[in-house]
Amino acid sequence: MRAHNLALVLRQVAAAHRPPSRADVAASTGLTRATVSALVDDLVGGGLLAEVGPAPRAGAGRPAVGLVLHAYGPAGLGLEINVDYLAGCVVDLTGTVRHRAVLHVDQRPLSPDTVLAAVADLGAQLRTEAAAAGRVVAGAALAVPGLVSGTGLIHRAPNLAWHDVDAAGTLAGGPLGDLPVTIDNEANLAALAELHADGQGLDSFVYVSGEIGIGAGIVLHRDLFRGARGWSGELGHVCVRPDGPRCRCGALGCLEQYAGQEALLRDLPAGEAGLARLRADDELARHRLPSAGTSLGVALAGVVNMLDVDTVVLGGIFGPLAPWLAPSVEAELSRRVLTSAWSPMTVRASALGPAAAAVGAAGAVVRDILAEPAEWMRT
Amino acid sequence: MRAHNLALVLRQVAAAHRPPSRADVAASTGLTRATVSALVDDLVGGGLLAEVGPAPRAGAGRPAVGLVLHAYGPAGLGLEINVDYLAGCVVDLTGTVRHRAVLHVDQRPLSPDTVLAAVADLGAQLRTEAAAAGRVVAGAALAVPGLVSGTGLIHRAPNLAWHDVDAAGTLAGGPLGDLPVTIDNEANLAALAELHADGQGLDSFVYVSGEIGIGAGIVLHRDLFRGARGWSGELGHVCVRPDGPRCRCGALGCLEQYAGQEALLRDLPAGEAGLARLRADDELARHRLPSAGTSLGVALAGVVNMLDVDTVVLGGIFGPLAPWLAPSVEAELSRRVLTSAWSPMTVRASALGPAAAAVGAAGAVVRDILAEPAEWMRT
Incomplete structure (x- = not known):
């Protein structure tokens, strides 16, 4: 129940047009103000919400503090292997792209191991950049131009001439350390980026x-x-x-x-x-x-x-x-x-520029955290 | 809750490989035997379940009566307009086709009104046949080779050169009287027939x-x-x-x-x-x-x-x-x-013969009754 309510509060804050107060969140969720306050305290403590100073307001009474998704909360790392480039980006909780990199290199002459090592290096570098700017990367998603199973096996990527590449296994323990990495099709992730950008x-x-x-x-x-x-x-x-x-x-x-x-x-x-x-x-x-x-x-x-x-x-x-x-x-x-x-x-x-799949991948990581904040806060 | 439990009991009986007793249904649903007995009494009274005599059994104790879907319970009428034929059938609660008719006539020279009147006549005739055999038709579904909206408007049936035909409106008050008729695409209904036949x-x-x-x-x-x-x-x-x-x-x-x-x-x-x-x-x-x-x-x-x-x-x-x-x-x-x-x-x-869509249409009517028996029993 608490896990459900934490996610509910986050959704209200994410959907609001201006930073809502605790009272606003209580009104829109139907939870009591005391419950909302406790949940908000946890979310602020867990680095998912931030409080912003009261805006000047007309009328009497103490102006309320507004709540926003924490721009320095956990971030998502999106990576993309495509046929003639590698790309990566870091997206914060608000969905803003904070770091970005693209390497234009034809991947076709390279082995799957070489390509996966290179994209992992790119990811590690972006993670270091994000850390230097005060952001912790909480997870990663990798977009590939092929058909992927839930376990991270790339069955077939015709334009790379890859088949049966165990991408998840190859990435494990590499430059990304123990960062969890999910793998999905690049067009799927780009479509998600489009959906949320719009x-x-x-x-x-x-x-x-x-x-x-x-x-x-x-x-x-x-x-x-x-x-x-x-x-x-x-x-x-x-x-x-x-x-x-x-x-x-x-x-x-x-x-x-x-x-x-x-x-x-x-x-x-x-x-x-x-x-x-x-x-x-x-x-x-x-x-x-x-x-x-x-x-x-x-x-x-x-x-x-x-x-x-x-x-x-x-x-x-x-x-x-x-x-x-x-x-x-x-x-x-x-x-x-x-x-x-x-x-x-x-x-x-x-509405998106190039490497939309990398943005979609990073966004998917962040949305997973927002959907299940209790999971993140337990770690 | 009662509506939900009525449907639950029906599902158990429908899915069983041999006629289950009231005790079997209680065991498989987790409901008490008293609750199941009351629900079964209602379903038997409503004409949805029938009791079949006890099969000879080894062991002591009074052999239990088995429950089956009522072969003379409410039936579904399926109708199909296709380009070169009209078809119809009546399906009982167990999914068995009881009456069937096909008219091989090219529908293209005819007006939508003429075709709809003819299929309604076919339906009325099948309904009369069913009644003579002791079955009440509870509802009808009509399959058409075109794109249909939820309100029964046929937007377009290219091979009939139909567009914007208000099939539901045209059928209302015709030979089918006040029988409820839903309208759907013929391939959709045939696919449902295939799913359930298999x-x-x-x-x-x-x-x-x-x-x-x-x-x-x-x-x-x-x-x-x-x-x-x-x-x-x-x-x-x-x-x-x-x-x-x-x-x-x-x-x-x-x-x-x-x-x-x-x-x-x-x-x-x-x-x-x-x-x-x-x-x-x-x-x-x-x-x-x-x-x-x-x-x-x-x-x-x-x-x-x-x-x-x-x-x-x-x-x-x-x-x-x-x-x-x-x-x-x-x-x-x-x-x-x-x-x-x-x-x-x-x-x-x-696995189906010709006019599969008519069978799918009739089956859809019957499955709707089984899914919401309380609706049917209230009428």
Whole structure:
């Protein structure tokens, strides 16, 4: 009961538009003021809540102290392995990104052990930076571009040519020491970041994570949809043309072959250099992005016809390219999605920058603490 | 509490492998024998449970009376409008189909009002048959090949060229009188029929309803997955080739154009006559079904990559054609589904015959009564 009430108080503080007083929390939770005060004392003592000085107020009476999530409370470390970069960030309890790092290195020539060691080093370095700034990292989550089991086994990451990589086992006892690390799919974590960055605006959507590979995170009624076994969202391997070019997964005509980063940048420099060139050269972008958008729209129309969501969020490299991609995505959706006849689809660019999955990973750690503060305070 | 316990007792009786005694029910529910006896008396009085004579038993003591769901208790009426037939059936509380009717008539030249009046007549006739046999129809559900809202509005049924048909309003006060009628998508109801026909074997699957159109009912962890707004499963309009033939929905290259009944039967007699010819002529079937199976497999592979289910059930006309369709469906799935590398897919023919959606509709009515017996007994 106490664990439940601690979480309830934290939720009220997190959801409030301005720092609520203890009396405000009592009123909104229905708990007595004495109970709320005891819970707040515990949460302040546990480093999860901070008190902020009273704002000048009209009227009589002693102005009340306001409560906020503690910006120097436990923080989350988010890490991301992607095909051509590693990324990491530290997010505080309020959801603010405090430290960030990205390493643009093609991971494909490297062994899984080398890549995992490098991302662990990046994490350890961010953890040290956070500690120097007065923040304790409470846990970590790692985003990977592949299909992961609950035990941290990466079954398959086609663009890295990884299969059966025991990521959790490899990380244990490395540079991250005994920090708990969970492992999840990068598009899932990026979709969660999008959901929480947006406040209350989004209900159900497909987040499209455009990188070397293309993944999707599906959110239904503000919950991540994971499919029957946790391996949903492999949008990059939805077929666009059954006799199209061969994909790294082995099949023919997968979406990645038409709209993945390497298809968009053929004959251009790889990575950020090529992407910057596309964004800067409107003529070039108009020449090659709409047809990629059409392929994306064909694949997404099938997804929407099956899953019934009304919003598509273009993320990763697709976010900044949305001005050239979105019109043809929208055209295919309105042509092919049955419900669009009476309920038009929305296509929008992600509100997040690059490495959204790392932000989502760190945010997931922090939200776990807020959801079960008693767990954290016991440690 | 009493309502909850009535349902609990019914569930125990329904799940038992042999008719349980009142003492058995008390033991399995944790309720006292006195409470169980009172509840059972109510359920027997309400016509939901029946008592069956004691089986000869070894040992001393008076043999106990066994409890079963009442085969003459309230029954469900299931109705189905499909593109080239109307169907109906009455299912008793035990899930057994007691009455059945199918009318093979192409519905496309007819107006929605005419079709709805005809299916209501069919329902009224089945209700009369059931009454003559001593069964009271407690409610009805209607399956339609389109996208339906909770209020019984058919937003769109592409193969009937229907849109915005107020089916619930049109049925009200017609030949079905004041019988409550709910309306749902035919593939959803057929998937529910498959789930319950199979006992405990199926957990998560895509049921493919092959008719003139192609629909899908998605079951995840034994629950129907409806998508964000209830309009999931439009498999027939997943794209196979972006520049393929034009579909009735207006888009190009939809699955229905490759694997719908009319594509399978081109140059053959329409309907059951053509299907019977295909099934009887192995050479003909081998000539045209595998390529339809490949298209089905391409579309389903995308669905499975997105939704993560491990079983595909081929239903409707695809069930009896599975010997010729399934191998190419399986080949595409194993080629294209990422998880199939370590977790092979299962493709199987439906356990149900034709008009599975009508059976699913009737079963849904009966399961609603069993889930909330107090509601039924109050009326």
